[in-house]
Structure formats: C-alpha cells, structure tokens
Amino acid sequence: MSQPLVQINDLKKYFPIKSSFFGKPTGYIKAVDGISLQIEKGEAFGLVGESGSGKSTLGQTILRMHEKTSGQILFDGKDIHTISKKELVHLRTRMQYIFQDPYSSLNPKIRIGDAIGEPLLEHGLATKSDVDDKVGNILTMCGMAPRFMDRYPHEFSGGQRQRIVIARAMALNPDFIVADEPVSSLDVSIQAQIINLFSDLREQRELSYLFISHDLSIVEHLCSRIAIMYLGIIVELATRDELFSNPVHPYTKALLSAVPIPDPTLDRHRIELKGDIPSPEKPPSGCRFHTRCPFAKDICREQVPELRQANEDHQVACHLF
Amino acid sequence: MEEPIIRVNHLQTYFYVDSRISRAVDDVSFSIPKGKIVCIVGESGCGKSVTALSLLRLISDPGKILGGEVLFQEQDVLKMNTKDLHNLRGNQISMIFQEPMTSLNPVFTIGRQIVETIVEHTLLDEKQAWKKAVGLIERVDLPRAEQIMTSYPHELSGGMLQRVMIAIALSCDPSLLIADEPTTALDVTIQAQVLDLLKGIRDESDMSILFITHDLGVVAEIADYVIVMYAGKKIEEAPIIDLFQNPRHPYTKGLLKSRPIIGQHQDRLYSIRGQVPDLSELGQNCYFCDRCEECLDICKEKYPPYLSDGSQHNTACWLYEKGELNESASGTN
Numbered sequence: 001m002s003q004p005l006v007q008i009n010d011l012k013k014y015f016p017i018k019s020s021f022f023g024k025p026t027g028y029i030k031a032v033d034g035i036s037l038q039i040e041k042g043e044a045f046g047l048v049g050e051s052g053s054g055k056s057t058l059g060q061t062i063l064r065m066h067e068k069t070s071g072q073i074l075f076d077g078k079d080i081h082t083i084s085k086k087e088l089v090h091l092r093t094r095m096q097y098i099f100q101d102p103y104s105s106l107n108p109k110i111r112i113g114d115a116i117g118e119p120l121l122e123h124g125l126a127t128k129s130d131v132d133d134k135v136g137n138i139l140t141m142c143g144m145a146p147r148f149m150d151r152y153p154h155e156f157s158g159g160q161r162q163r164i165v166i167a168r169a170m171a172l173n174p175d176f177i178v179a180d181e182p183v184s185s186l187d188v189s190i191q192a193q194i195i196n197l198f199s200d201l202r203e204q205r206e207l208s209y210l211f212i213s214h215d216l217s218i219v220e221h222l223c224s225r226i227a228i229m230y231l232g233i234i235v236e237l238a239t240r241d242e243l244f245s246n247p248v249h250p251y252t253k254a255l256l257s258a259v260p261i262p263d264p265t266l267d268r269h270r271i272e273l274k275g276d277i278p279s280p281e282k283p284p285s286g287c288r289f290h291t292r293c294p295f296a297k298d299i300c301r302e303q304v305p306e307l308r309q310a311n312e313d314h315q316v317a318c319h320l321f
Numbered sequence: 322m323e324e325p326i327i328r329v330n331h332l333q334t335y336f337y338v339d340s341r342i343s344r345a346v347d348d349v350s351f352s353i354p355k356g357k358i359v360c361i362v363g364e365s366g367c368g369k370s371v372t373a374l375s376l377l378r379l380i381s382d383p384g385k386i387l388g389g390e391v392l393f394q395e396q397d398v399l400k401m402n403t404k405d406l407h408n409l410r411g412n413q414i415s416m417i418f419q420e421p422m423t424s425l426n427p428v429f430t431i432g433r434q435i436v437e438t439i440v441e442h443t444l445l446d447e448k449q450a451w452k453k454a455v456g457l458i459e460r461v462d463l464p465r466a467e468q469i470m471t472s473y474p475h476e477l478s479g480g481m482l483q484r485v486m487i488a489i490a491l492s493c494d495p496s497l498l499i500a501d502e503p504t505t506a507l508d509v510t511i512q513a514q515v516l517d518l519l520k521g522i523r524d525e526s527d528m529s530i531l532f533i534t535h536d537l538g539v540v541a542e543i544a545d546y547v548i549v550m551y552a553g554k555k556i557e558e559a560p561i562i563d564l565f566q567n568p569r570h571p572y573t574k575g576l577l578k579s580r581p582i583i584g585q586h587q588d589r590l591y592s593i594r595g596q597v598p599d600l601s602e603l604g605q606n607c608y609f610c611d612r613c614e615e616c617l618d619i620c621k622e623k624y625p626p627y628l629s630d631g632s633q634h635n636t637a638c639w640l641y642e643k644g645e646l647n648e649s650a651s652g653t654n
Contacts, residue, residue: 050508051479157596158365187364187535192579192592199589214508217583221590244584258513259583260538264561272517273510275464276478 011071033232046223102161113149159190432470480511
C-alpha cells in the first residue's frame with residue numbers, strides 16, 4: 001500500500017478551562033481525545049457526529065489551525081509539527097479549509113476576484129498580469145461566470161457564495177480539503193448542486209477530502225469511508241457500504257434511524273436516544289456512550305472499549321460486539 | 322375536510338425596499354383543520370416565514386400586509402384591535418422559532434421567563450404560575466424540572482432550550498401552534514426527539530400546528546397536509562401521502578429528487594438548475610419557468626392560475642391545465 005496522504009496517530013487536543021485569566025486551568029475540554037486515522041490520496045473521508053463531538057476541532061487541528069496537545073499528524077509523510085516554518089507555509093498551500101457559513105467566510109469589502117487572486121499572488125503562483133485569467137478559470141471550474149470577479153460578496157446568494165469559497169480553496173491547487181459542514185446552511189436544491197461540484201472536483205483533481213457533516217445522507221453520497229465520532233473519539237469506522245448495510249455501534253444505529261426519510265408511508269423502527277451529548281469536560285467513565293445507550297451493560301460503565309476490527313473494512317469500539 | 326381552526330384567504334404581504342416591491346407572500350390561501358399538522362415547505366426566500374408571521378400580524382416596516390383575510394374563530398385577525406390582538410397572540414396562537422438560543426433572554430432564568438408569560442396571560446399569581454411552569458417543563462420531557470427553572474439559557478443545550486420554548490408556547494393551551502423551522506438548528510438525534518414531542522402534544526391536546534420547514538424528510542415525519550411555496554406563491558398543496566407518491570408541480574418533483582436518501586447511494590445527485598428568482602424582479606411568467614424541465618411556451622408568458630379540481634390535491638402549473646395532461650402526467654409517476 002502506498003503512503004497515505006494524511007496519517008493521524010493518537011491525536012489529542014484539549015482546551016484548558018480557566019477560572020481567571022492568569023489562573024491555572026481548572027479542567028480541560030477534551031475535544032479530541034486520541035484519534036488515529038488515515039486518508040488516502042483521492043479519497044473522500046466522511047466524519048459524522050452530533051454537535052459537540054469534536055469533529056470541527058479535529059479538522060482544524062489536522063491543518064494546524066490549533067496546536068495539538070499530543071499525538072502526531074503526518075501530511076505526505078512529514079510531521080506538520082516538526083517541519084520548519086518555511087516548509088509549513090509551503091505545505092499550507094496544499095491543504096485548505098472550507099467553513100460552514102459562506103456568509104461569514106468572505107470579507108464583505110473585498111471583491112471576489114481579489115479574494116481568490118490574493119493567495120495566488122502571495123504564493124507566487126500568478127503574476128499581476130495573468131492573475132485575472134487564472135481567477136477566471138477557477139471560477140469557471142466551480143460553475144461561476146468569470147465576469148463576477150468585480151463583484152462584492154453581498155451580491156451573491158448563499159449557494160453562489162459557497163461556490164466562491166470553494167473556488168478560493170481550489171485556487172492553490174491543493175491536495176487535501178477539510179470541508180466543515182459546507183452544505184448545511186444551503187437550500188435543498190442548491191445542496192445537490194454543491195455536492196455534485198465536490199464530487200466533480202475530486203475526480204478531476206484527485207483531491208482528498210475530510211468531509212465533516214452531521215447529515216449521514218450527504219456523507220453517504222460523497223464519501224467512500226466514514227468515521228462516526230462521539231465525544232472526542234471514533235466509535236465506528238467503516239467503508240460506506242459496510243457502514244450503511246451493517247452498522248454495529250448503537251450510536252451509529254441511532255444516528256441512522258434519526259435521519260428523516262422523505263417517505264410518509266415508511267414505518268420505521270427508531271432507536272431514540274435520551275438526552276443530549278454529555279460535556280467533554282468530564283466524559284462518562286467506561287464507554288463514553290453508555291449514558292445514552294439503550295443497550296448498556298455493567299461492563300460498559302467500567303471499561304473503555306477499544307476500537308477493534310470487526311472485519312477487513314470495519315472497525316468498532318463497543319463491548320456488545 | 323374537517324372544520325378548520327384558521328382560514329387564510331388571498332393573503333398578500335409585500336416589502337417595500339429602495340422603491341422596489343418584494344412580493345414575499347402573494348395571494349396565498351389555505352386552512353388548517355383542527356388537530357392537524359400542516360407543513361409549509363419551500364426554500365429560503367419563498368415566503369414561508371413571512372406567511373407565518375402575517376398570521377399573527379408580526380410584520381413590521383418595510384413590510385406591509387396589503388390584503389386578504391386571516392379568519393380565526395370567525396374573526397379577521399388582520400382587522401382586530403390591539404387589545405383583541407394581544408389576547409390572541411400567545412394565548413390562542415403561539416409561535417416558536419428556529420433559533421432557541423436567541424429567542425430567550427440570556428439574563429433571566431428560564432423559570433422567570435416562563436412565569437412571566439403565564440402571569441401575563443392568565444389570572445394565576447406568581448406562585449401558582451411557578452407550579453404550572455414546573456408542570457410544563459415536565460410535559461416537554463425535560464428531567465430535573467426545578468433545577469431547569471433556576472438555570473440561565475446558556476446553561477442548557479439547544480435541544481433543551483427548544484423544549485423550553487415549546488413549554489412557553491404551551492403555557493396558555495393555545496389552539497394553534499406556529500413552529501417556524503423549530504428543528505433546523507438541532508442535531509438529527511435531537512430533531513427526532515422534538516418532532517416526537519410535538520406529535521405527542523398534538524395527540525394529547527388536539528392542538529393544530531402550522532409547521533414551517535425546508536426539509537422534506539421532516540415533512541414526511543410530521544405532516545398531515547403539505548403546502549409547497551415558491552417565490553411567494555402557493556404552488557401545490559396535498560395530503561401528505563398524495564404529495565410524496567404523486568407530486569405534480571415540477572418544482573415539488575425536483576425537491577423530492579434532489580434530496581439524497583439514506584441507504585440509496587447514487588453516483589450523481591439530481592439538482593434543480595439555477596436558483597430562486599429575486600422577489601422584486603418577477604414578471605408575468607411562471608416564476609419557476611427558467612428552472613423547469615417541462616417548461617411550455619405559455620409558461621414564459623403567463624403565470625398559471627391556482628386550480629382547485631375539488632380534490633385536496635391542487636397545483637398551479639400549466640401542465641395540469643387540461644384533464645388529459647393531468648392523467649398522463651400522473652400515470653408516468
């Protein structure tokens with residue numbers, strides 16, 4: 001097997017809780033608590049979980065937008081925390097982040113041509129004379145007309161803005177994109193357009209994605225492997241077909257059964273979860289999910305289940321399995 | 322259809338911005354039967370929220386309700402005096418919103434905010450109101466009611482806050498609850514809980530619900546009747562099963578096709594081309610014609626009339642103007 005594009009080994013990211021500005025931390029929010037995974041070249045990897053499960057923190061830590069607490073992140077074989085600053089700047093062009101809200105990720109005072117062109121100039125990938133052509137090409141690739149270059153963000157709808165944000169991320173010709181809920185603020189008809197754009201770009205450019213979403217139906221559409229995250233850890237990781245045909249972890253099953261299906265005649269058996277996700281400050285003992293799990297046993301309260309291989313394409317952390 | 326609790330006739334709400342007119346709600350009529358859940362579905366900017374707000378006359382400048390009637394218990398809400406209107410809002414019709422985090426005041430405890438509503442609308446004193454509030458919190462399935470009463474909004478999660486909002490909305494036993502995207506900001510697991518709660522309350526108290534959403538999945542879970550809106554117009558309405566099994570308007574069909582369905586992986590998603598038109602730049606044509614795959618010549622010239630053929634499933638589309646077309650179109654589905 002060739003070397004994965006992104007390899008994460010036992011990554012942890014804790015945020016200190018301080019009672020006063022200079023005081024010692026009184027506790028830690030364990031947002032990411034020991035995660036290992038690999039993303040291959042050209043692969044779309046899905047990360048699913050409820051809000052508060054730490055999926056965004058994981059995505060941001062992988063791009064070193066946060067400093068890690070411990071663990072290792074290898075991008076193309078290089079540890080992004082030990083390489084020199086110069087190398088990191090160069091590496092940054094190869095990885096990009098797309099945020100959820102296209103309204104707040106564009107500066108309202110900057111024309112979109114400049115927003116997309118600036119990184120090109122900054123990294124020396126274009127000169128002042130040919131930057132407009134290049135920006136035009138990128139816009140066309142993302143389904144926008146090049147003449148929009150002189151306009152400001154407020155002149156565009158949410159779906160168009162998300163295309164602009166994607167165009168900006170694509171400008172530097174990256175290998176890896178972390179897309180953090182990129183379609184959840186868009187309308188259904190526009191969502192489908194943007195998802196199709198994501199899959200086209202992946203095919204054309206051999207891009208890898210870490211696609212973060214709470215919507216399993218979108219992840220199913222786009223991603224070939226999917227990890228389910230709960231309170232800072234991965235509880236199940238499998239290929240798409242495995243996960244949807246044979247989910248093992250009760251949390252995965254509950255998530256699957258909670259997704260509304262547009263068919264009113266369907267009589268579904270729903271696994272309803274009680275209450276909310278607990279605070280990541282003091283995660284429950286043993287299996288973190290036991291407080292909401294309808295099948296919890298004594299062992300779940302005491303022992304932490306390890307992520308085990310269920311079969312070749314499927315890992316799960318559950319005592320019941 | 323059963324006796325309606327509220328009847329809306331030819332409602333028109335326009336917004337006047339920069340000497341342009343946005344027809345946010347244009348000639349919309351519908352009724353909500355007692356004890357039923359009616360969903361209004363459509364994309365952002367189609368006028369679904371403005372319709373809901375107009376029912377309670379919560380439209381402020383630059384918006385204006387230009388015409389129509391909202392008949393609630395034989396009274397026209399649009400012509401009510403301030404006192405009657407005050408009595409109606411919160412008491413007989415109450416409303417919950419999309420963002421529970423911003424709907425509650427962050428500096429007062431949950432208890433105080435519920436008690437305030439009860440004291441305002443009923444004859445109970447504060448002590449009795451507190452007791453009732455605890456009961457309401459228990460009714461929306463929140464644990465440790467007393468503790469929640471003394472908490473501040475930031476101490477609760479989004480799902481819990483939405484339950485608190487529902488508790489406040491139920492405090493005067495309204496006969497109609499308007500819920501504007503109440504689960505959009507919540508996780509799927511929490512969304513499922515809140516939908517079950519709303520259905521449970523409806524079954525218990527025979528309350529009617531006007532539920533606004535953009536998610537057809539949610540519609541399938543909760544609705545009895547569905548109204549589809551596009552660019553300020555009602556374009557289709559039908560009982561729930563009819564709409565999903567035999568959608569008529571090309572926009573409704575497109576919406577149903579473009580939503581990825583879990584467990585049914587497709588290589589490419591269907592998508593409706595283009596985007597929603599600007600509400601202030603609408604012409605005489607059918608507003609959907611430039612996105613429609615079945616567009617006819619007449620669609621580019623004239624907006625189709627909303628035709629009622631006596632059944633409960635009606636649509637505004639030129640494809641269904643003639644009986645034969647209607648037959649063949651439904652036959653292909």
